[in-house]
Amino acid sequence: ETGVTQSPTHLIKTRGQQVTLRCSSQSGHNTVSWYQQALGQGPQFIFQYYREEENGRGNFPPRFSGLQFPNYSSELNVNALELDDSALYLCASSPHREIITEAFFGQGTRLTVV
Amino acid sequence: DAKTTQPNSMESNEEEPVHLPCNHSTISGTDYIHWYRQLPSQGPEYVIHGLTSNVNNRMASLAIAEDRKSSTLILHRATLRDAAVYYCILRGTQGGSEKLVFGKGTKLTVNP
Numbered sequence: 001e002t003g004v005t006q007s008p009t010h011l012i013k014t015r016g017q018q019v020t021l022r023c024s025s026q027s028g029h030n031t032v033s034w035y036q037q038a039l040g041q042g043p044q045f046i047f048q049y050y051r052e053e054e055n056g057r058g059n060f061p062p063r064f065s066g067l068q069f070p071n072y073s074s075e076l077n078v079n080a081l082e083l084d085d086s087a088l089y090l091c092a093s094s095p096h097r098e099i100i101t102e103a104f105f106g107q108g109t110r111l112t113v114v
Numbered sequence: 115d116a117k118t119t120q121p122n123s124m125e126s127n128e129e130e131p132v133h134l135p136c137n138h139s140t141i142s143g144t145d146y147i148h149w150y151r152q153l154p155s156q157g158p159e160y161v162i163h164g165l166t167s168n169v170n171n172r173m174a175s176l177a178i179a180e181d182r183k184s185s186t187l188i189l190h191r192a193t194l195r196d197a198a199v200y201y202c203i204l205r206g207t208q209g210g211s212e213k214l215v216f217g218k219g220t221k222l223t224v225n226p
Contacts, residue, residue, distance in 0.1 A: 004157075092158075
């Protein structure tokens, strides 16, 4: 059983650019959530996908968007990057939409916007 | 979102028990209490969760107060590998999804 993998591990982008981050869910998991973690803070919920549809969203602007594919892998897209978007982006998968059980996190993508 | 309050930091010695407190006075009757930890340069890792009764697993124990307004994560014998930020989380629902609402957590330092 493979874990949650994210790519790339590190990324540097210029303000105004667009970025795509990728996540491969743990085998058998149909729910994926994305979180943003600023330095020294806890992760903040961006959105969740369940069976290829967005299933809930946190307080993030529309320039944060996502996709989930039939194999349950996922992408996070951020348009018009701002300096404050610099953070660790975490993907978490779970076997059920209701994460009463545990969520499995990837190691994250460190995005730096300059 | 239901909020939790944790001390910013705690310190322990190796092979001693550690009790990490969490206050959640606004918890609702159906909220589960989850604990995750985050080691340096890693994503969060599930530790344990519970609803009303105390829970044990191979990693830790979770003691839940009778009124459910507080809980304590117990590491029975701390090791250096347990040095991490520990998050106490109440399951929250937004738009039909089940999200984890993280606070700043407690940074645990384990001394050799």
